Amino acid sequence: MADGILISGGTVVDGTGAAARPGEAVLLRGGRIVALGAAALAQAAPDETRIDATGKTVMPGLIDAHTHLTFGEPTGNDELFHHRTEAYSSMLSAYNARKVLRAGVTSVLDADCLWNIGCELRDAIESGIVEGPRMRAGGQALMTMLGGTAGRMIADEGTTAYATVVKGRDMMVNEIRRQIKYGVDWIKIMVTGLIPSMKGPEVKVWNFDELRTVCDTAHDLNTKVVAHCRNSASTRDAARAGVDLIYHASYMDDEALEAVLEAGSALCPTFTLLGNLADYGAKVGSSPELLEVFRAEIAVTAKQMAKAHAAGVPFLTGSETGFAVTPVGEWHARELEMFVEYMDFSPMDAIVAATRNGAFAMRMEGEVGTLEEGRIADVLVVDGDPLADVTILQDKTAIAEVIKDGKRIDLTTPIPEQKLRSSDQVRFLASCPLTRSLAFTEEQLEKLSHV
Numbered sequence: 001m002a003d004g005i006l007i008s009g010g011t012v013v014d015g016t017g018a019a020a021r022p023g024e025a026v027l028l029r030g031g032r033i034v035a036l037g038a039a040a041l042a043q044a045a046p047d048e049t050r051i052d053a054t055g056k057t058v059m060p061g062l063i064d065a066h067t068h069l070t071f072g073e074p075t076g077n078d079e080l081f082h083h084r085t086e087a088y089s090s091m092l093s094a095y096n097a098r099k100v101l102r103a104g105v106t107s108v109l110d111a112d113c114l115w116n117i118g119c120e121l122r123d124a125i126e127s128g129i130v131e132g133p134r135m136r137a138g139g140q141a142l143m144t145m146l147g148g149t150a151g152r153m154i155a156d157e158g159t160t161a162y163a164t165v166v167k168g169r170d171m172m173v174n175e176i177r178r179q180i181k182y183g184v185d186w187i188k189i190m191v192t193g194l195i196p197s198m199k200g201p202e203v204k205v206w207n208f209d210e211l212r213t214v215c216d217t218a219h220d221l222n223t224k225v226v227a228h229c230r231n232s233a234s235t236r237d238a239a240r241a242g243v244d245l246i247y248h249a250s251y252m253d254d255e256a257l258e259a260v261l262e263a264g265s266a267l268c269p270t271f272t273l274l275g276n277l278a279d280y281g282a283k284v285g286s287s288p289e290l291l292e293v294f295r296a297e298i299a300v301t302a303k304q305m306a307k308a309h310a311a312g313v314p315f316l317t318g319s320e321t322g323f324a325v326t327p328v329g330e331w332h333a334r335e336l337e338m339f340v341e342y343m344d345f346s347p348m349d350a351i352v353a354a355t356r357n358g359a360f361a362m363r364m365e366g367e368v369g370t371l372e373e374g375r376i377a378d379v380l381v382v383d384g385d386p387l388a389d390v391t392i393l394q395d396k397t398a399i400a401e402v403i404k405d406g407k408r409i410d411l412t413t414p415i416p417e418q419k420l421r422s423s424d425q426v427r428f429l430a431s432c433p434l435t436r437s438l439a440f441t442e443e444q445l446e447k448l449s450h451v
């Protein structure tokens, strides 16, 4: 069979948490993993493709459970909410999808998006007209009248590119049914939001009955719910109402952790965005006080996350890729580093969170996320040992092979350079040092300085 691939000589880290196995062969055929070890060597036909992985690590493709491929790397909320057009955003998201796959991410949950682009992008990838990771997609984020992180930028009613304001039980039910009609895999709700007049951090902007309404309606239609929860009360109520996956869970206290454990909700802390701001903010002129705020949120939250991990809560890795501070294709694997550095995860546990556990976000448990016989053949070959240094997964020069659905991805043909479309950028925001890209490379800095 000509479509088979035999990867031999590498150390297999299979994503289940089992110990690494040096010198183990993996045979892929028909888009699946058909054999490992001696059976793989024995079954491989002479005309099948051979990849010599000696000295390298063979592991499942990464699963990023928190991306925003349609956002266009905005430097602020104004840009995201009011300066995007549907058709251009669709094309840009297709361009972005390639970058994600090349970074070694073979699956993503894109939980909320501009318009309904996420579902359409997912379908375009599945139909083969766009190259990208396999996707699960949500639609526009549901918000109450109080809005989400954009505060008063959320209109009192109606729909922006990004959000839909739902008022009362009927609207919640109907909006969820509408999104499901158009193909979403997940419903995304913003359970905390900023109320500018109150100053201070995000507050819970949904009551418990509303959260129950959302979960019951979605679950009746076999659809899962993911919630943005930037404080403890929101995390507690979301879990009790039946939310399946909680993003951030910032400042989760013991009561909220108890609720998460009881409900069996999964957590996706998404520290990468905060970590990038904390580490690189000074370079772009953020005040030391502000950097302390970011660092404090990580430190306080991480302590409880470590406790949750020890108690058996399932953890997924998510990068919040899609903003100016988390450019597409660049930082997907940083979350593993954050788990190890701040949450007391071993590199092995971090890899399990980024592979096997991610299958939950894809609603493909037992299908993706591990290297086992019969699984879908999403495989990375990494030049180095991520168990010794998990940051190696952030180094694109160390990603030797990305295989999705049993097919090798071209990692060498350059992706065309993107020039900014001026109408997508907000000048006064982009010139503010805090919202500038963190300029991880000269190239990215250059890109932003054109605004």
Ligand SMILES: [Zn+2]
Binding pocket: 066, 068, 320
């Ligand atoms: Zn997000």
